Amino acid sequence: MNIDHLKDKFDLNELEVSILTYIKKNQKNLKNITIRQMAKDNFTSTSAIYRLCNKLKFSGYSDLIYHLSDNHHTHISTKNFEHYVPQFNQLLKKHQNSRIIVFGMGFSAPIADYICQRLTLNGFYAMSVIHTEMLDENFQDDSLLIIISNSGITNRLIDFVELAHKQHIDMLCFLANKNSKTYQYATLPIIVGTYNPFSHDNLVPNTFFGQVLITFESLLYSYLSPKK
Numbered sequence: 001m002n003i004d005h006l007k008d009k010f011d012l013n014e015l016e017v018s019i020l021t022y023i024k025k026n027q028k029n030l031k032n033i034t035i036r037q038m039a040k041d042n043f044t045s046t047s048a049i050y051r052l053c054n055k056l057k058f059s060g061y062s063d064l065i066y067h068l069s070d071n072h073h074t075h076i077s078t079k080n081f082e083h084y085v086p087q088f089n090q091l092l093k094k095h096q097n098s099r100i101i102v103f104g105m106g107f108s109a110p111i112a113d114y115i116c117q118r119l120t121l122n123g124f125y126a127m128s129v130i131h132t133e134m135l136d137e138n139f140q141d142d143s144l145l146i147i148i149s150n151s152g153i154t155n156r157l158i159d160f161v162e163l164a165h166k167q168h169i170d171m172l173c174f175l176a177n178k179n180s181k182t183y184q185y186a187t188l189p190i191i192v193g194t195y196n197p198f199s200h201d202n203l204v205p206n207t208f209f210g211q212v213l214i215t216f217e218s219l220l221y222s223y224l225s226p227k228k
Contacts, residue, residue, distance in 0.1 A: 002121075006056070015044060016052045023068055030069045035061045081218050087188045088219045091172055092124075095144035100126040105157065108148040111209050115146060115216055122224060147173040150208045151195065152180030161185050174212045190215060 003020050006012060012020070019042050026033060039046045049061060058064040100119055104112030109128075116128035145164050149157055152175040164171055165185040173186040176195035183189045192211045 010055045012052075012055065015042070015048060016055065018042060019044070019049060019052055027069065030065050033065075081190070081215055084188065084190050084219060085222050088172070088190075089223045091144060091170060091188060092223050095142065095170065096124065098125070098142040098144055100124055100144045100146060102126060102128045102146045102148075103157075103160070104128075104148040105154065107206075107209055108150070111148045111212055112146075114213065115148070118216075118220065122220070143169055145169050145171045147171060147175070147182065147186075148209075148212055149173070149175050149182060150177070150206075151175070152177045152182030157182060174215065176208055190219075 003017060003024065006020060007017055019038070022038065022042055023030065033041075035046050035049055039049055042049075053060055053064045056064065058067065100116075102112040102116040102119070104110075112128045116126045119126040147157070147161070152173070158181050161171065161182050162185065170187045171185060172188045172190070173182055174190050174192050175182055175186075176191065176193050177183065178189075178191060178195070183191075192215050193208050
């Protein structure tokens with residue numbers, strides 16, 4: 001729960017922020033906390049909590065508890081990607097204070113933007129680029145390069161991947177084509193779906209980009225989740 005975001009979005013006052021902080025601290029036990037108990041613990045009235053429920057667009061206290069309870073959260077399954085988790089976590093941990101460059105061309109560009117923003121919101125120093133010329137300027141020895149490419153065989157991409165490989169830059173790549181230099185040079189190649197050379201045909205469903213988002217969110221969730 002991002003309390004600062006909720007504060008700005010719903011124009012919450014200090015008391016309401018305090019209540020949300022209380023909810024966050026007690027997220028695993030919310031279903032056992034009555035509205036009267038919550039009001040008592042926060043030195044306020046039940047009316048104030050009802051007003052908070054309304055501000056957050058919940059129908060009432062039970063609705064708020066249901067949606068904010070830790071037990072209700074959608075636990076994204078990493079079953080299909082669990083073999084990538086250890087190395088993914090290792091790369092993000094290694095580069096938590098490094099520059100992360102997210103690169104995608106064509107339809108991959110908005111996916112790169114999304115991944116960049118998600119990383120930035122979670123404290124990483126990330127930037128999204130769409131021109132290979134910008135990459136040369138931002139390379140550093142400790143950079144992490146994240147690439148999104150369905151085929152992994154675009155000429156401009158290959159030139160860039162080879163350059164990064166020569167400079168020993170860590171590369172995390174989301175792609176569908178195992179038979180590509182991008183796959184061969186990647187520090188961690190993550191295969192998403194099955195490569196279809198006819199995927200650009202408008203009559204053929206292209207699920208690659210949607211699957212990349214699901215895969216990335218699943219792996220990021222694994223990295224950010226408290227270790228049990």
